[in-house]
Structures are given as C-alpha cells and as structure tokens.
Amino acid sequence: MSLTKDYTLNIEKINTSRIGQVDFKNLVFGTTFTDHMFECDYKNGAWQNPTIRPYGPLSIYPSSKVLHYGQAVFEGMKAYKDEKGSIFLFRPLENLKRINISSKRLAIPEFPEELFFEALETLLKMDKAWAQTGVGNSLYIRPFVIANENCVSASPSNEYKFMIIISPVSAYYSGELKVVIAEQYSRSADGGVGFAKAAGNYAAQFYPTNLAKEKGFQQVIWTDSNSHKYLEEAGTMNVFFRINDTLITAPTSDRILDGVTRKSVIALAERDGIKVDVRKLTVTELVEAAKDGSLKEIFGSGTAAVISFVNGFSYKNTLYNLPKIENSYAKRFKKELMDIQYNLAADPFEWRHKVV
Structure with missing residues (x-):
C-alpha cells in the first residue's frame, strides 16, 4: 500500500452540533449520523489529503466507476461508552485487516493502518458526545471505499475515496x-x-x-x-x-x-x-x-x-x-x-x- 510520505490530518469542525435534534430513545438503525466524517483520496498512486469535516453530501461524476462497475467495499464496527464515559472499540484491527482483504479482492488499494487508527480515534473523540451509555447503545462505524475515477472504461479505477461515517444506534434486531x-x-x-x-x-x-x-x-x-x-x-x-x-x-x-x-x-x-x-x-x-x-x-x-x-x-x-x-x-x-x-x-x- 502507498501513502504520501508526509501527511497531516486536516480537521474542519462544525459550527453548531446537530446532537440536540436527535431523539436517542427512538433511533432507526443507520439513519442518523454524527457531526463529522472522514475522507481520504487515492490519486497518482498514493492516499492523500486525509480530512475530517462536517458530515454532508458528496459530489461525484455520473461516470464515477463505482456507479458502473461496483468497485466498493465496506466494514461494520462499533464503539461503546462505559458508565465512566470512556469509549472502547472491539477488535478494530480485525476490521481493518478485513477491509483491506476485501479491497485487494476488488483491485482497490489497501489503506494504511496508522492513518486508519489516527483518523478513527480522532473522529470518535470529536463526536464522543453522540455515544450513549447503557447496554445496547453504541456508535455504529462504517468505513468504506468507492471507486470515483471520472471514466467508464471497464477496468479498475485509478482513483478512490476512503471514508468513515458514524451512526448512533440501539439494538439492531428486536425479538426472535x-x-x-x-x-x-x-x-x-x-x-x-x-x-x-x-x-x-x-x-x-x-x-x-x-x-x-x-x-x-x-x-x-x-x-x-x-x-x-x-x-x-x-x-x-x-x-x-x-x-x-x-x-x-x-x-x-x-x-x-x-x-x-x-x-x-x-x-x-x-x-x-x-x-x-x-x-x-x-x-x-x-x-x-x-x-x-x-x-x-x-x-x-x-x-x-x-x-x-x-x-x-x-x-x-x-x-x-x-x-x-x-x-x-x-x-x-x-x-x-x-x-x-x-x-x-x-x-x-x-x-x-x-x-x-
């Protein structure tokens, strides 16, 4: 895997949090998202411009390869807040290993471990208030990669976007x-x-x-x-x-x-x-x-x-x-x-x- 030799994690903070608009007792799984998200672009053979910015829409070309050839992989992981207010991940290295295995199978460049953990931990610290205590409550974390080269040739993309978004959730399935x-x-x-x-x-x-x-x-x-x-x-x-x-x-x-x-x-x-x-x-x-x-x-x-x-x-x-x-x-x-x-x-x- 490759990355620009020197990088700085850019951070753009929100002006006003949306957390006050959220009813945490009535969450619908995967429909509410925290204030910030992470994105990093792969261009010219390297991951670059890692940025945490306010959660919001993306702008992509209609010819982006993910829309035509399905070059996209994702992960699912969670963060948990204990009664003392500490935040924990559960076996996160396994998730990183798996998204890189998935990426390799779809001819997508693997993502660097050091940057992944720096970005994820920074994002969780920034949006810590969105994590609710209590068994069953958690932050569902969705890292994913999409091919976003502006081209419709049937070949692997030369450009990708790696992102992490976070959603506060309660229990996923209820009942049997x-x-x-x-x-x-x-x-x-x-x-x-x-x-x-x-x-x-x-x-x-x-x-x-x-x-x-x-x-x-x-x-x-x-x-x-x-x-x-x-x-x-x-x-x-x-x-x-x-x-x-x-x-x-x-x-x-x-x-x-x-x-x-x-x-x-x-x-x-x-x-x-x-x-x-x-x-x-x-x-x-x-x-x-x-x-x-x-x-x-x-x-x-x-x-x-x-x-x-x-x-x-x-x-x-x-x-x-x-x-x-x-x-x-x-x-x-x-x-x-x-x-x-x-x-x-x-x-x-x-x-x-x-x-x-």
Missing part, C-alpha cells in the same frame, strides 16, 4: 427470527467475492430476502450454490447451530465471511469448555436434528446484531419450531460479548481497544 432455508438462490459462489464485504454481495441478497419476507420470514439461511445441501450464512450474519451440546458453524471459505463476532463466539465457547465443530452441516442433518429433538438452537452473529436468536426455520414448505431452553448458548454468548464490549467484565482476550 423465523428463517427460510434457501433452495434456489445463493449468496455467493466458489471463486467469487463472498468472503469480502463487497457492496454488491448485499444488493444480490435483497430480492430473495424480500421473497422470504412476503411469506412471513425475516431472513434467509443461505446454502451453497453448487448443490444447496450445505448451510452457510443467515441473512447478513454468520450462523451457528447447537445440536445437543455441540456448537456447529460453517468453515470460512471464499464464499463465507470471516466474521469478527463469529471468531469471538468460537473463542468464548472454547474458553467455556463448549465443544465447537467448524464443519459443513447439511440441510438434511439439520432437519433430522429438528425432528428428533437434538437441535436446540440456531443463532446468527454479526457486528450490527451481535447475536440474533432464531426460533424456527422452514424447508420445503415445512416449518420447524425450535424449543425454548433455559441454558441458551446464544443468550450466554451475547451477554459475555457485551460485558466485554461495554467494559462490564474482564477482557482476558484483550479485545477492547480504549480510545479515550
């Missing part, structure tokens, strides 16, 4: 989910970009997810594109299955996102002595487990939702409801994760990253 197992559509394919957080991955999910919602389901559990035999992800999340007392999740591959929350759940389970099988699980095996009662839980994991509980799934027009259990792994991991994130418990893994 009913899901349908995909029999026709696929989230990703072998040799593709399923492992990357490419913008187009999510656009391709919207139509089959809408079809599921029309039938009363909130999400889709995706299966492999070759045979639709193997369970892979749930909606925009990694997915876990508990059969008896064993936790099963699909191995990462070029089809499956290497989720930060997924890795954290596996680490917590192993620490707690819970058996984890990282292996392919067939739909047939899942259905049989549901029928004989050995299927105890299904839950999704991801940055926005943390842990999402599934209370039933449909396959071939048959609905299988999951039992209500007291010793839920999902509830256990959600509490353990959030206690670490909100500085309510010890952090033996050193996942917390204090900003201020």
Whole structure:
C-alpha cells in the first residue's frame, strides 16, 4: 500500500452540533449520523489529503466507476461508552485487516493502518458526545471505499475515496427470527467475492430476502450454490447451530465471511469448555436434528446484531419450531460479548481497544 510520505490530518469542525435534534430513545438503525466524517483520496498512486469535516453530501461524476462497475467495499464496527464515559472499540484491527482483504479482492488499494487508527480515534473523540451509555447503545462505524475515477472504461479505477461515517444506534434486531432455508438462490459462489464485504454481495441478497419476507420470514439461511445441501450464512450474519451440546458453524471459505463476532463466539465457547465443530452441516442433518429433538438452537452473529436468536426455520414448505431452553448458548454468548464490549467484565482476550 502507498501513502504520501508526509501527511497531516486536516480537521474542519462544525459550527453548531446537530446532537440536540436527535431523539436517542427512538433511533432507526443507520439513519442518523454524527457531526463529522472522514475522507481520504487515492490519486497518482498514493492516499492523500486525509480530512475530517462536517458530515454532508458528496459530489461525484455520473461516470464515477463505482456507479458502473461496483468497485466498493465496506466494514461494520462499533464503539461503546462505559458508565465512566470512556469509549472502547472491539477488535478494530480485525476490521481493518478485513477491509483491506476485501479491497485487494476488488483491485482497490489497501489503506494504511496508522492513518486508519489516527483518523478513527480522532473522529470518535470529536463526536464522543453522540455515544450513549447503557447496554445496547453504541456508535455504529462504517468505513468504506468507492471507486470515483471520472471514466467508464471497464477496468479498475485509478482513483478512490476512503471514508468513515458514524451512526448512533440501539439494538439492531428486536425479538426472535423465523428463517427460510434457501433452495434456489445463493449468496455467493466458489471463486467469487463472498468472503469480502463487497457492496454488491448485499444488493444480490435483497430480492430473495424480500421473497422470504412476503411469506412471513425475516431472513434467509443461505446454502451453497453448487448443490444447496450445505448451510452457510443467515441473512447478513454468520450462523451457528447447537445440536445437543455441540456448537456447529460453517468453515470460512471464499464464499463465507470471516466474521469478527463469529471468531469471538468460537473463542468464548472454547474458553467455556463448549465443544465447537467448524464443519459443513447439511440441510438434511439439520432437519433430522429438528425432528428428533437434538437441535436446540440456531443463532446468527454479526457486528450490527451481535447475536440474533432464531426460533424456527422452514424447508420445503415445512416449518420447524425450535424449543425454548433455559441454558441458551446464544443468550450466554451475547451477554459475555457485551460485558466485554461495554467494559462490564474482564477482557482476558484483550479485545477492547480504549480510545479515550
């Protein structure tokens, strides 16, 4: 990766904060943004002009390559405020590594670690007041890169814009989910970009997810594109299955996102002595487990939702409801994760990253 040899992070502060206009008790996920944003341009082979400025619209050409060829990747991460007013990130280096992996797959220049953390931490310190205390409240952070060269030739862009925007949020999903197992559509394919957080991955999910919602389901559990035999992800999340007392999740591959929350759940389970099988699980095996009662839980994991509980799934027009259990792994991991994130418990893994 390259960067101009010497740079200064330029800062343009707002005149008046918009925070007084925000009803923090009634936030709609991802629709409210803090006072400032970060942007940095890639031109002439180097990242340059890193700037924090007031949040606002961009001006781009209609010929910008992102609009024609989809060269865009993003990340999702969060910042948490504890009761003493300190701000923490959760495993932020993993997010930077992943956005650079995603970028490389889409022929986008990687972004420098030093500048990323300087920009992100400065931005969080400037907009610290937007972070609310209380479990469930957080600042959702969206770093992303778009190709913005003024050209429509079918080739990688020579110019890019890296940005960070921040949104105050409360819980992403409420309640439990009913899901349908995909029999026709696929989230990703072998040799593709399923492992990357490419913008187009999510656009391709919207139509089959809408079809599921029309039938009363909130999400889709995706299966492999070759045979639709193997369970892979749930909606925009990694997915876990508990059969008896064993936790099963699909191995990462070029089809499956290497989720930060997924890795954290596996680490917590192993620490707690819970058996984890990282292996392919067939739909047939899942259905049989549901029928004989050995299927105890299904839950999704991801940055926005943390842990999402599934209370039933449909396959071939048959609905299988999951039992209500007291010793839920999902509830256990959600509490353990959030206690670490909100500085309510010890952090033996050193996942917390204090900003201020």
